[in-house]
Amino acid sequence: MLTKIENLSEYFLSYEKSIANPETFWERIANQFFWRKKWTKVVDFDFSRAHVRWFEGAQLNITENALDRHLYTLGDKPAIIWEPNDPNELGITLTYKQLHEKVCEFANVLINNGIEKGDRVIIYMPMIPEAAIAMLGCARVGAVHSVVFAGFSSSALADRINDCEAKMVLTSDGNFRGAKVIPVKEVVDEALESCKSVDTVLVVERTKTEVIMEKGRDLWWHEEVGKVDFVNKAEVMESEDMLFILYTSGSTGKPKGVVHTTAGYMIYTQYSFQNVFQYNSDDIYWCTADVGWITGHSYIVYGPLLAGATTMMFEGVPTYPHAGRFWEIVDKYQVNQFYTAPTAIRALEAFGQEPIEPYKLDSLKVLGSVGEPINEEAWHWYHTHIGKGKCPIVDTWWQTETGGIMISPLAGLTPTKPAHATLPLPGIRPIIVDGEGNELKGKGVEGNLCINFPWPSMIRTTYGDHDRCINTYFSTYPGMYFTGDGVKRDEDGYYRILGRVDDVINVSGHRMGTAEVENAINEHPKVIESAVVGYPHEIKGQGIYAYVICDMEDRSEANLKKEIVSTVSKIIGPIAKPDKVQIVPGLPKTRSGKIMRRILRKVAEKDTSNLGDTSTLLNPEVVEKIIQGAQ
Numbered sequence: 001m002l003t004k005i006e007n008l009s010e011y012f013l014s015y016e017k018s019i020a021n022p023e024t025f026w027e028r029i030a031n032q033f034f035w036r037k038k039w040t041k042v043v044d045f046d047f048s049r050a051h052v053r054w055f056e057g058a059q060l061n062i063t064e065n066a067l068d069r070h071l072y073t074l075g076d077k078p079a080i081i082w083e084p085n086d087p088n089e090l091g092i093t094l095t096y097k098q099l100h101e102k103v104c105e106f107a108n109v110l111i112n113n114g115i116e117k118g119d120r121v122i123i124y125m126p127m128i129p130e131a132a133i134a135m136l137g138c139a140r141v142g143a144v145h146s147v148v149f150a151g152f153s154s155s156a157l158a159d160r161i162n163d164c165e166a167k168m169v170l171t172s173d174g175n176f177r178g179a180k181v182i183p184v185k186e187v188v189d190e191a192l193e194s195c196k197s198v199d200t201v202l203v204v205e206r207t208k209t210e211v212i213m214e215k216g217r218d219l220w221w222h223e224e225v226g227k228v229d230f231v232n233k234a235e236v237m238e239s240e241d242m243l244f245i246l247y248t249s250g251s252t253g254k255p256k257g258v259v260h261t262t263a264g265y266m267i268y269t270q271y272s273f274q275n276v277f278q279y280n281s282d283d284i285y286w287c288t289a290d291v292g293w294i295t296g297h298s299y300i301v302y303g304p305l306l307a308g309a310t311t312m313m314f315e316g317v318p319t320y321p322h323a324g325r326f327w328e329i330v331d332k333y334q335v336n337q338f339y340t341a342p343t344a345i346r347a348l349e350a351f352g353q354e355p356i357e358p359y360k361l362d363s364l365k366v367l368g369s370v371g372e373p374i375n376e377e378a379w380h381w382y383h384t385h386i387g388k389g390k391c392p393i394v395d396t397w398w399q400t401e402t403g404g405i406m407i408s409p410l411a412g413l414t415p416t417k418p419a420h421a422t423l424p425l426p427g428i429r430p431i432i433v434d435g436e437g438n439e440l441k442g443k444g445v446e447g448n449l450c451i452n453f454p455w456p457s458m459i460r461t462t463y464g465d466h467d468r469c470i471n472t473y474f475s476t477y478p479g480m481y482f483t484g485d486g487v488k489r490d491e492d493g494y495y496r497i498l499g500r501v502d503d504v505i506n507v508s509g510h511r512m513g514t515a516e517v518e519n520a521i522n523e524h525p526k527v528i529e530s531a532v533v534g535y536p537h538e539i540k541g542q543g544i545y546a547y548v549i550c551d552m553e554d555r556s557e558a559n560l561k562k563e564i565v566s567t568v569s570k571i572i573g574p575i576a577k578p579d580k581v582q583i584v585p586g587l588p589k590t591r592s593g594k595i596m597r598r599i600l601r602k603v604a605e606k607d608t609s610n611l612g613d614t615s616t617l618l619n620p621e622v623v624e625k626i627i628q629g630a631q
């Protein structure tokens, strides 16, 4: 493939070219796609207005590039291989031809049910092929999909439906997750009690869980598919037409809807996929993420399919029915590229080597890591026991907002270094700044990570609130996109991501705003005030530590803590449950009333020998009490 970098010197050359002349660089890559009409301008941007446009004037449909384009050459090649939760159930393989047919068919179902270009459709589904078909079906008709991770609660789902005023929800009767069956349709029903915009709910039959089908609103997926044929003419989209919205947590307020558009996202996800993973034409690629997160969007569905790859989808969890499940799947399908999160690696490491022993794992060529910093120990374990010392690890740094991988080794080309994301991809210009926004040049520097030139798959806006996009990403350091991450550029010029520098914590690779968890805790009627911080957690990377001031009148402390945890689970979902709750008599505050989180973080980290300057504290006496009661 023309845009596949084959060796390290070619990488450096491409990088140089991409900086010297970004327009020519991206245009050459764009030329390999199928366009209904070519562009008039490659890039137009003004970061002060969060204004970014790529390939303006062009027209296309992303599914014609992910599917139709491959039919002649790759029609019988597996596009998606699906492995169910239960190893005794048969998996499903869809070739490019079959997937194309199913996507066209489903596009017709959407049209039949009144979905038009620009309408928003929520996808709240398990990891089954229909989830990918749903996303692609929306893209085919020009509807904007917004996938909501099916572990979110009904109230979190309702917030997202209402924020984007979705017209339709796609879901299933239930989800298989390990030994559990989760009644997701019920969650949708509850959410819809507070949503006015939804006309239709399409339900995939997966678990045969009994569900209530509301007349005039709820329809069975298979029945609707039975009413249409599989001939569908893709909607012609403009380059900057919205492709999807994905909600993600930030340091303030409710989760925001990150908006990605069509052409730039398409080009960058394919380009980054084939280069980072060094995918070869007969490889089997497996990313273990859920389609509810950006990794599932860019590197299970869009990137691999655009590149004509075989991509696996796994419905289950790493430890069901046993802790060797991942490795069993790798051997069963002879997986070549395996991409997962450090939290999964650490969780599996805790089971020791026994679960790995029955499997050969000799098909593996590349291992990937994403979502949070990978600690050196986990890196070495992954490298030695899974990669058998011969597979390069691509530690890929990126974000929901970046759309694609930004800093990462190219597998087998870039020499790796444990816990280092290494070097930027061509076209990506990282810059390190201090607190005042001064650039820290050279090697051996540490500061805040910004990007100072646009790339095709970057965030375009936050849905319904463009000012929020400007304020969150483009105002801290004018003229640059601010990532919210701290970073070090080491003596080799390699980047090492140090973690968030804002009030976002990263729990098992999931982003969580501390304010969001606090708001959920505060919903409990006995809670007066709360403060949430992250602390180092052996498996999850970071755990959630909540300090809570409560009215204790008629509750025991133990009961109250349990109720607080279940309130968070109900309002956000089980992934946001605090690991530790400490009932405190007060919170350390400055004279201006701001909570001194620095102190709370130190207590949570059990590092109270030096609390730093506490002279501005209004209530220093409370600190001692907090330290005494720490968990």
Ligand code: WTA
Pocket (backbone or CB within 6 Å): 248, 293, 294, 295, 369, 370, 371, 372, 373, 374, 395, 396, 397, 398, 399, 400, 401, 421, 483, 484, 485, 497, 498, 499, 500, 506, 509, 510, 511
């Ligand atoms: C963190 C996930 C260190 C980082 C694709 C970022 C990482 C946030 C890495 C985005 C990595 C992601 N090393 N940290 N390789 N990858 N992060 O939006 O803090 O769910 O800002 O996107 O995860 O999380 P998000």
